[in-house]
Amino acid sequence: MDKFTVLTGLVAPLDRANVDTDQIIPKEHLKSIKRTGFANALFAAWRHDPEFVLNQPRYRGATILLARKNFGCGSSREHAPWALVDYGFRCVVAPSFADIFYNNCFKNGLLPVVLSEAEVDRLFHDCAAFPGFKLVVNLEQQGVSTADGSKSMRFEVNAFRKYCLLNGLDDIGLTLRHAGKIREFEARRKAQYPWYF
Amino acid sequence: MGKTLYDKLWDSHLVHVEDDGTALIYIDRHLVHEVTSPQAYEGLKLAGRKPWRVDSVVATADHNTPTERWEEGMAGVRDPFAKLQIETLDANMREYGAKVYFPFLDKRQGIVHVIGPEQGATLPGMTVVCGDSHTSTHGAFACLAHGIGTSEVEHVLATQCLITRKMKNMRVAVDGPLGRGMTAKDVILAIIGRIGTAGGTGHAIEFAGSTIRALSMEGRMTVCNMAIEAGARAGMVAVDDTTLAYVKGRPFAPAGAEWERAAACWRGLTSDPDAKFDREVKLDARAIKPHVTWGTSPEMVVAVDEAVPDPEREKDAMRREGMERALIYMGLEPRTRMTDIRLDKVFIGSCTNSRIEDLRLAAAVVKGRRLASNIRQALVVPGSGLVKAQAEREGLDRVFRDAGFEWREPGCSMCLGMNEDRVGPGERCASTSNRNFEGRQGEGARTHLVSPAMAAAAAIAGHFVDVREWR
Ligand code: SF4
Numbered sequence: 208m209d210k211f212t213v214l215t216g217l218v219a220p221l222d223r224a225n226v227d228t229d230q231i232i233p234k235e236h237l238k239s240i241k242r243t244g245f246a247n248a249l250f251a252a253w254r255h256d257p258e259f260v261l262n263q264p265r266y267r268g269a270t271i272l273l274a275r276k277n278f279g280c281g282s283s284r285e286h287a288p289w290a291l292v293d294y295g296f297r298c299v300v301a302p303s304f305a306d307i308f309y310n311n312c313f314k315n316g317l318l319p320v321v322l323s324e325a326e327v328d329r330l331f332h333d334c335a336a337f338p339g340f341k342l343v344v345n346l347e348q349q350g351v352s353t354a355d356g357s358k359s360m361r362f363e364v365n366a367f368r369k370y371c372l373l374n375g376l377d378d379i380g381l382t383l384r385h386a387g388k389i390r391e392f393e394a395r396r397k398a399q400y401p402w403y404f
Numbered sequence: 405m406g407k408t409l410y411d412k413l414w415d416s417h418l419v420h421v422e423d424d425g426t427a428l429i430y431i432d433r434h435l436v437h438e439v440t441s442p443q444a445y446e447g448l449k450l451a452g453r454k455p456w457r458v459d460s461v462v463a464t465a466d467h468n469t470p471t472e473r474w475e476e477g478m479a480g481v482r483d484p485f486a487k488l489q490i491e492t493l494d495a496n497m498r499e500y501g502a503k504v505y506f507p508f509l510d511k512r513q514g515i516v517h518v519i520g521p522e523q524g525a526t527l528p529g530m531t532v533v534c535g536d537s538h539t540s541t542h543g544a545f546a547c548l549a550h551g552i553g554t555s556e557v558e559h560v561l562a563t564q565c566l567i568t569r570k571m572k573n574m575r576v577a578v579d580g581p582l583g584r585g586m587t588a589k590d591v592i593l594a595i596i597g598r599i600g601t602a603g604g605t606g607h608a609i610e611f612a613g614s615t616i617r618a619l620s621m622e623g624r625m626t627v628c629n630m631a632i633e634a635g636a637r638a639g640m641v642a643v644d645d646t647t648l649a650y651v652k653g654r655p656f657a658p659a660g661a662e663w664e665r666a667a668a669c670w671r672g673l674t675s676d677p678d679a680k681f682d683r684e685v686k687l688d689a690r691a692i693k694p695h696v697t698w699g700t701s702p703e704m705v706v707a708v709d710e711a712v713p714d715p716e717r718e719k720d721a722m723r724r725e726g727m728e729r730a731l732i733y734m735g736l737e738p739r740t741r742m743t744d745i746r747l748d749k750v751f752i753g754s755c756t757n758s759r760i761e762d763l764r765l766a767a768a769v770v771k772g773r774r775l776a777s778n779i780r781q782a783l784v785v786p787g788s789g790l791v792k793a794q795a796e797r798e799g800l801d802r803v804f805r806d807a808g809f810e811w812r813e814p815g816c817s818m819c820l821g822m823n824e825d826r827v828g829p830g831e832r833c834a835s836t837s838n839r840n841f842e843g844r845q846g847e848g849a850r851t852h853l854v855s856p857a858m859a860a861a862a863a864i865a866g867h868f869v870d871v872r873e874w875r
Contacts, residue, residue, distance in 0.1 A: 223729075224722055224726060225601070225602075225701060225726065227841050229839070229841045229842070229843060229844055230841070230842065230843075233843055233847070234820050234821065234822050235822075235847075237439055237822065238439075238468065238483070238485030238486060238488070238489060238822075239485070240442035240443065240446065240488060240489060240492050241442075241443065241446070242443045242446075242447075242554075252842065252843050252847060275722070276602075276722075277601070277602050277605075280601060280602070280635070281537070281839065281841060282536075282537055282839075283440075283535065283536060283537040283551035283552065283553055284440065284553075284554075285440070285443075285535075285553035285554040285555060286554075288553075303602070303605070305602075305605065305635070306605060306606065306635075306637050307537060307551055307552070307553060307637060310553065310556070310568075311553035311555065311556075314553065314555035314556070315555065365424060365425075365426060365569070366422075366423075366424040366426075367422055367424055367426035367567075368426075378555070378559050378567055379451070379453070379558065379559050379562045379563060382428060382559065382562075382563045382565055382567060383562070383563060385419065385420050385428060385565075386563075388419055388420055388428075389419055389428070389430070389456075389563065389564060389565055392419045392430055393430065393457075393564065396430065400529075400666070400669065401658075401662065402527065402657075402658035402662055402665075402666045403432045403527065403529075403530060404459065
């Protein structure tokens with residue numbers, strides 16, 4: 208997994224609430240057996256529209272997606288973060304995320320940042336007002352700031368997730384450090400509740 | 405202080421907790437299907453890892469398998485990508501194994517959330533995960549059950565654990581008798597209508613109250629199935645006699661003396677009387693009417709005797725915009741009476757409503773009648789091969805066929821339209837499934853979520869009707 212430390216990136220605004228994973232990647236595109244190659248499938252149904260944000264030249268090369276509340280609701284498909292990452296996004300900023308999607312992001316080097324409704328609102332405004340609007344996302348400091356440093360905001364992130372992302376660590380390797388404990392737990396469970404085995 | 409059911413399930417599976425609350429929980433049952441598992445097995449192989457406990461795995465192909473032409477075997481799978489996924493699952497099962505695998509064409513194949521309980525592979529007190537958000541269904545058995553992403557599928561395969569954090573406790577209590585013709589589907593749609601699709605975010609929901617206790621296991625599965633549409637990854641119902649009666653005698657359930665011991669343990673899978681919930685919601689079952697969604701989110705739902713809401717009366721600008729967009733997508737005018745909405749297609753199936761009781765309810769409405777002339781296609785897709793066989797023994801297939809429905813092979817089918825069973829652009833479908841998102845049943849498809857009885861009545865009438873008045 209790629210490390211995430213500090214990201215300075217162009218911001219693309221997606222001004223819709225409750226964007227679900229069927230919109231992020233429609234199921235026609237779930238038929239691959241690989242983890243990559245989903246860039247063109249990202250928001251496929253909306254990409255036909257020339258006005259759609261990703262079709263506007265000013266947002267070409269964006270690495271930060273600005274979104275509205277409850278982003279990533281719906282199906283648990285991990286293809287949603289895969290498609291976002293494949294397209295080039297490394298960070299999604301929104302007032303709230305659906306739980307499964309939020310989790311899936313961290314496993315793919317994509318940082319979901321929760322800011323307040325008011326902060327996000329302001330960013331939408333700035334994005335529209337200033338072509339080439341960029342943000343600096345600093346995971347270590349848990350901060351988001353405008354490129355000129357005029358505004359800065361703090362976000363919360365769970366310490367374990369942060370550590371993994373900062374170091375590009377894979378969850379499985381980390382968990383297997385506890386293999387002994389897992390084996391013990393399993394043996395106890397099997398003795399006590401054999402019907403689960 | 406007392407513990408909630410969720411607290412008990414959580415505590416009994418805790419392997420390790422970090423200082424910041426990140427926990428490793430042990431997974432008892434891992435359900436695997438063809439769409440979200442190939443990348444997980446690929447990752448395992450690339451890293452040179454082996455599954456930790458193959459006996460925890462129950463697998464089937466359901467999401468993109470065709471529901472007709474089974475007599476042609478694999479050749480009946482026309483979509484080369486679907487075929488590749490089905491064959492990849494076959495290959496992974498050959499290489500790694502499972503407790504049991506019901507491949508495409510097997511008599512016991514079916515939707516993963518239907519066959520787990522049907523086989524007794526879902527047992528009370530288990531942790532159950534699957535790369536599918538409707539894993540919440542299994543919570544009906546007092547399991548901690550929820551969907552996971554593909555990286556987590558790989559993680560569970562490799563370590564038998566899931567990295568997660570404890571959710572908050574929420575109780576939704578529904579009390580009182582349900583009116584005539586009301587079903588579990590109307591209950592859960594009413595709940596979502598009340599709390600919204602983000603209402604349960606960050607919580608595990610326990611469904612409780614006399615109405616829930618009076619539901620059959622199949623009804624409880626319908627309710628827990630849509631916990632995810634209420635924003636909660638997991639929904640659950642406490643163990644009672646109904647639970648034990650359902651589980652007893654299933655192929656993978658314990659038997660004999662072991663059954664007695666297990667059943668005694670399972671009796672304790674309830675919330676203590678003094679347990680504390682972070683959030684409580686109460687509903688009066690007497691007020692629940694047949695529900696129909698009108699928009700592109702399950703919370704955009706009204707009772708069948710109401711009308712499509714008017715966005716102009718919505719004060720919140722964000723919500724108003726969402727409503728307006730939904731109405732354009734759905735091709736509906738505000739204030740249209742729900743019973744005036746005419747349909748093109750009807751789908752009875754999905755892990756929400758494809759079990760035998762669902763099919764019985766729908767068949768009772770259909771019996772002796774014909775599809776309305778404006779209905780282009782009406783599908784009945786049983787949840788599993790065993791449900792299908794049972795329905796055929798009861799003659800339900802004839803009832804549906806005689807009325808003009810197509811009687812199909814089991815699978816997810818038109819719930820998500822990954823196979824050929826789709827709703828076309830602009831077509832309007834009454835569906836017993838769980839999601840009405842834009843494009844869910846096919847690009848441009850317009851979905852209305854309803855109960856099996858409501859879907860059946862709509863197929864006969866050609867538009868929505870109030871099943872309470874169905875004679
Ligand atoms: S029936 Fe629909 S909701 Fe259920 S598992 Fe299949 S695709 Fe998912």
